Each structure stands twice: as C-alpha cells, then as structure tokens.
Amino acid sequence: MIVVLVVAAGAGWESAALAQLGTHRDIVVLKRCVDVDDLLASASAGQAEVAVVGLDAPGLDVAAVDHLRAHGVRPVAVVGADSWDAGRLRASRIGIVALVADTDLAALPAVVTTPEVPADTVVPPPVGADVDSSVVADAPTAPPEGARVVAVWGPAGAPGRTTVAAAIAAELARRRHRTILVDADPYGGTVAQQLGIMDEVSGLLAAGRLATSGDLAERFFSVQRGVDAHLSVVTGLPRADRWVELRPGAIEHVLETAREHGQVVVDTGFSLEDDPGQDYGSRPSRNQLTLGSLECADEVVVVGTADPVGLSRLARGLVDLRELTGGAPVRVVVNRMRATLGWSEKDIAGMVGGFARLSGLHFLPDDRAVVDRALVAGRTLVETGDSPLVRAVASLVDALVGPAGAPGAAASLRPRRGGRARPR
Numbered sequence: 001m002i003v004v005l006v007v008a009a010g011a012g013w014e015s016a017a018l019a020q021l022g023t024h025r026d027i028v029v030l031k032r033c034v035d036v037d038d039l040l041a042s043a044s045a046g047q048a049e050v051a052v053v054g055l056d057a058p059g060l061d062v063a064a065v066d067h068l069r070a071h072g073v074r075p076v077a078v079v080g081a082d083s084w085d086a087g088r089l090r091a092s093r094i095g096i097v098a099l100v101a102d103t104d105l106a107a108l109p110a111v112v113t114t115p116e117v118p119a120d121t122v123v124p125p126p127v128g129a130d131v132d133s134s135v136v137a138d139a140p141t142a143p144p145e146g147a148r149v150v151a152v153w154g155p156a157g158a159p160g161r162t163t164v165a166a167a168i169a170a171e172l173a174r175r176r177h178r179t180i181l182v183d184a185d186p187y188g189g190t191v192a193q194q195l196g197i198m199d200e201v202s203g204l205l206a207a208g209r210l211a212t213s214g215d216l217a218e219r220f221f222s223v224q225r226g227v228d229a230h231l232s233v234v235t236g237l238p239r240a241d242r243w244v245e246l247r248p249g250a251i252e253h254v255l256e257t258a259r260e261h262g263q264v265v266v267d268t269g270f271s272l273e274d275d276p277g278q279d280y281g282s283r284p285s286r287n288q289l290t291l292g293s294l295e296c297a298d299e300v301v302v303v304g305t306a307d308p309v310g311l312s313r314l315a316r317g318l319v320d321l322r323e324l325t326g327g328a329p330v331r332v333v334v335n336r337m338r339a340t341l342g343w344s345e346k347d348i349a350g351m352v353g354g355f356a357r358l359s360g361l362h363f364l365p366d367d368r369a370v371v372d373r374a375l376v377a378g379r380t381l382v383e384t385g386d387s388p389l390v391r392a393v394a395s396l397v398d399a400l401v402g403p404a405g406a407p408g409a410a411a412s413l414r415p416r417r418g419g420r421a422r423p424r
Contacts, residue, residue, distance in 0.1 A: 078105070
C-alpha cells in the first residue's frame, strides 16, 4: 500500500488527480495539503511515502525536496503540458526526477507506485504537445566503468575553454555516456549562461557546503542541473568574489564524487599561481579551484588560440603546467584555426611540440557563425547540427575516449589513479 500526500496549490488538475489516485487499490491518499508548508509538516510525521506536488506550488524548492526525501517521501511532480520543457528543467534543478503531464493524469497511479530510479521517470504529454519527446523519453545509461575527470584549461586571453569544455561534455553525452560538466572557474563561471541555465543557486557552492558537512555523496543529485537525459551541469560561481566560500579540498571532493556518477568534464580558470591567501587565514588560494581540478584530472585538455599572441601564451602555459598535472596526459587543442594566419597545422605543431610532451594535438576551425548560433540559443556546439567545427570536436572526443562504438573504446576510459589520495 502506497500512502500519498497531495499539494496542488489550487491547480485545476487536482480533482482529476485525486480521482485517479482514489481508484487504485494500492494507493491511499492520506491528506490533501493546503500548501508546501503543510506538506512538509505532514511529511515529518513519517506516515507517507509519496508526495504528488504541483511544480509551480509556492515554496517548492531544493530545501523542500530535500526535506521530503529526508523523511522518506518521494516527490512526483505534475507539470503543465504547455510548459513541459521549462518544467522539466526546473524539476531537475530542485531534485525531482518523476514527472507527469497534467494532460495525462491517467498515468499518475503507475508513476506513484513505481519505485524511483536514478534516471528521470517522466510521462511526457500526449502526442501533439509542443515538446521534444525524444529528449524526455530517452533514458540515460549507467555510468561507464572507469569514468574519468577531464580538466579543460587554457591561458589568459579567452582562448575558448568554456566553449570547448561544454562541447566535449555534450559530445560524450550524445554518445550516451553519463556526463557531468563542472564549472570550476574561480573568476566567475559562464557555463550556465552559455547553456541557457537560469540557476538561482550555484551548484558548485552547494556542493562545497555538502562536501564540508559530509553529505555530498548522498545528495550529489541535488547540485546538478539537467541539460538532457545524459548531461548535467554543476553550475559555477555566480560572482567572482564568492570563491572564498569554498574550503580547501572542496573541489577535489566534488570531482571525485562526480567521477562515481559518470564521465566528468571540468572547466577551469586560467591562472596557475599558488597564492597562499594570507588575508583569509585558512582559506585556500583563489586559484585552488583550478589547481585542485588539475591535480584530480585523469587527462588535461589545454586550449589555446592559433594567433601569435595565443600561441605565445599557450607555450608559456605548457611550461608552467608541467609540474601541476601529476603525470596526467596533456592534450592540446588549438582553437580558431584559420587560413588567413598563413600557418599550416604542421607549422603550429612545430611551434607547440617543443614545450611539453603531448598525448595529442588537435585543431578546431574558426567558425564564428556556429559558435554565435550556439551561444545565442543557449546550446552546445553539438546541438547546432553538422559543421566542420562539430566534426572536429567529435574527432577530439574520439581521441579522448575512443571512436563511438569501437570495440576498444571502453579500455581508453580507465582512470589514472596512482599518486593521488582522496581528499578528506
């Protein structure tokens, strides 16, 4: 027998939902709650197992969902079919994974009586509704064995670190790898803005607090924001000055935890200076987010631009990077490659190759139209359709994890474990 609480906040679907739940022999509606506060108080009594909630109910947020789960109550959200995509995104932000469209309440009893699984349990609206049903119907695969952390770093000058990191993560997700993109730029992350995620709470700061309290492993789902069935994002700092809120070892803990859930791509800052941060006592240096990410990385992707200034910065950066990667392979991506520079790929390979031992050198063509289209739409490069730039990103990911569907691809996913202790 499943005991259910319902809070609809006056929504028109409430009567139909109660009727559907009341006819199921294995469901008992314990209480119709007047608001979220009433719901949380009722959940605290420990008698209910499921809460059917209106997604737009005032006060329904991450803290409320966490309170429900802490008392053994699984939330199931009813979402308006006319705002399905926006509702699904908001649900993922606050940690609700089971959704039902308000136009298909006949499916509600089945969702209520089905145990929650890590993947989204969603019942999309009927055919004809204005949603991309291929997104909501595609369940994610389990994390591949031997998932890794790939750190994307690059020197000052905006060489395209965030764009490349998001593109790598999106391509991994397109290949059905469970992927977490972490924004760890201590100077103010832009992953959320690039992907059109309107996030009220920083995933990174929330993860840092959970790491400090020892609850990160259990509640890691709550700091991620879903992009699609395979890709989620831990959003970065909302303001550059908030890096002081992250304690020493926090980013290492976050990345190690993320690795247990899937492939991890982390977007880092540019500076490698190790400032002791004396003004903040025991606080880490500002660049500890970047340095800690590089220390945890199983492979480092270094992004530089193809112009003379960018290549000069890239060369100096590779020298500075030598002692910070802990033996992790270093792969260089030369971004915005264009014929007008008068250099061939062979010429640039000769310039870069002498500064570090590289596991690979890759070139991404300069395609401002594709990048602008993705940026304005709040999408990744992979979502813009076929282009030479997208094919170059796919080739880069082939080198990182093996060609899609190749028999030996899984072997290339083995993480580098030696010489690195898990942060306490």
